[in-house]
Amino acid sequence: MVVGGSLSRGLDVRLDGSANASLEDVAVGSFVTVVGRRQRYFAVVTDLELRTVDDSVRHFPPTRSPGGDDFHAEVMAGTLAYGQLSVMPSMTAPLHSDVAGGGTSELAEQAKTIPEHFAPVYAASQADIDAVFRAQGSDAFSLGSPQGMETASIRLDLGTLASRSVGVFGASGSGKTFLARMLLAGLVKEGDAVSLVFDMESEYGWQGQDNDRRRQVKGLKQLFPSRVVTFTLDEESSRRRGVTPDGVVRIGYDEIEPADIEVLRDLLNLSEVAASTAWNLERHYGRSDWLRAFLALSGADVGELANELGVNLAALQTLYRRLSAWSRFGFLADTGEGRSSAGGIIEQLQRGNHVVLEFGQYGRNTAAYVLVSNLLTRRIHETWVRRKELADGGQGDEPRPLVIFIEEAHKFLTPEVASQTIFGSIARELRKYNVTLMIVDQRPSGIDSEVMSQLGTRLSCALNDDRDMNAVLMGARDANQLRGVLARLDSKQQALVFGHAVPMPVVVRPRDYDESFYAEMAIATSAAGSIPVGALAETEAERMQREIDELFPPE
Amino acid sequence: MDIIAGQRVGEVMVSHSQRIEAQCYDLHGAPPLGALLRIGSPPAYAVVREIWHEALDPSRPLTPRGRNLETEEEIYAANPQLSAMLTTRFAGLVVGFGAGPTVRFGLPPQPPNLHAFVFACDSDETAAFTNDLGWMRLLLTDGSPAVDSALAGFLRRSAAVVADRQGFLLRAGRTLAAELSRDPQRLQAILRETTT
Structure with missing residues (x-):
């Protein structure tokens, strides 16, 4: 039950000794529901603490009784010594609204009040989770399950996600690539925004590698053959891997x-x-x-x-x-050629196709990665700015929302160069020109703080470095409380999500990137044909090719 | 001398709201420390906090009588007047009172009358006091050092008659812990005395 706290600091919740609740059953980052007098509060556990009623309990801990059992400890546990949770209430919903029944009349909103003393606190149920993440509807993209609730699922509105820049962080091996690939797949499925992926390790386009389970996983092109176009900088590498790219990119010296x-x-x-x-x-x-x-x-x-x-x-x-x-660099070409390949990418993007640019062997050369992504992005950004301005002036359509996906962002968003690269300006000008970034990085501390603070939504897997954790939380509400959660994420397959796209910070165990995920995405693929924006620029020949591709996926 | 539950053991000689003193009918015939007493009608309930034996006439102090005798019993056999000159008294702390058919915890509106009969409670009456142990607070606030042992004695004897011994002891221990939150040493001392 609630025994103290404040709105800014969070609530102190004493574990109920009589209900046999154990501190060991509560993980930091789990969801709890506080039932107040008029409101229901949704909160995240941010810290756990062992408390004693009196300091002397520390000095005279229970002794073993002569019978050899732990009777004394049993008596004192939950009475003189007890567990306390710090929970941060984020959202409230009126108590009388039928949350359990999934009624949609009243949405959860930001908590501006706190419950009274002694309000009971429960572990959150799926209904509670839905109430908070309800805005997305039950068919929205499911990111994974909240901590400690394997059956529940956290849903994200990808449109909201794409409308502001996104950061995906995590130490290497923490699962950020899978998380990012999942978000990308979701973006393709939702069909509203288009994405341009600068695929450093060639793991998003055709297929990726699951290093833990030693198996291949499907890339975006395999999941959405008709909506994803792959380009490559290194044709040979693509061929060696048995992948047929849809285009080859050349950069002109000029x-x-x-x-x-x-x-x-x-x-x-x-x-x-x-x-x-x-x-x-x-x-x-x-x-x-x-x-x-x-x-x-x-x-x-x-x-x-x-x-x-x-x-x-x-x-x-x-x-x-x-x-x-x-x-x-094989991709550097004479004057003139470069323009056409950049133009090809832009054309595909404008048509509503998602583009994955594989770097092949050049992915190992960071300079090449930075050079190419910077250059192409600059061209694309120019196009978007022009079209957006035309649209604002009443000529032509709004350009599609574009998400540019970059890895190793700390290499070109350092404080020294962030002001010079195109990515720095995209991050700063937000969605003014319908272009946003999705940054995947393992060293967020290397990224310019101004850019970091402009990231709308941040998803962070486990990080090892203190500075990285501070960087991820920079500018976030309740950063102090989240710090404890972030520091204790599992080294694999757990992510803290907070910011623009989620109503409250939440620890998610991302769903498996497996057959069931493929299946869910596949339904969307077949439905995607009926989305008018996707079909707008499609000629009869292209439609046939797409259908052929769907029936007989290219090897 | 064994006291049978439900037996009448003596009469009230001194009566306060929170404390009574009673004199036994028989020398050395007091209920044990921590026993639950029912006193008078309407009944008040008290827990034996202290027992003592003394001369009836304070102006005639006792002197040793057994220098040439082998056993203590021989002293009493050789001096039959002793049982009339000596007496056993005990003090109880009032913890509850009967209000109609129910028992309420706390102090009665009036202290028990002088010469009120004092009974040792039977297990049914004791059970009423083990259901809700909030009254233990009344004992703990008494300054006497014997009171901890009296409390331990009550719990030990109650534990022997309740169905769920462990459950009862844990519940009692937790109630005590709430009262003695500032004094874990005292809590542990009582617990130790209860379980040994």
């Missing part, structure tokens, strides 16, 4: 700007001076040709060029050496 070099300064281990010489090069060779011309030079020519430009020789040489490695 598309790379000195600003891109600045962003990569840390990754390329360049000094500030070396990075800034790129601007000199651009002035010298012209905007479209500087990189190709520079890389075409021989080593000796670089010395002359340094003299000519009046820049530091060592700096220019370093830049030359670092950038020379790029000439081995």
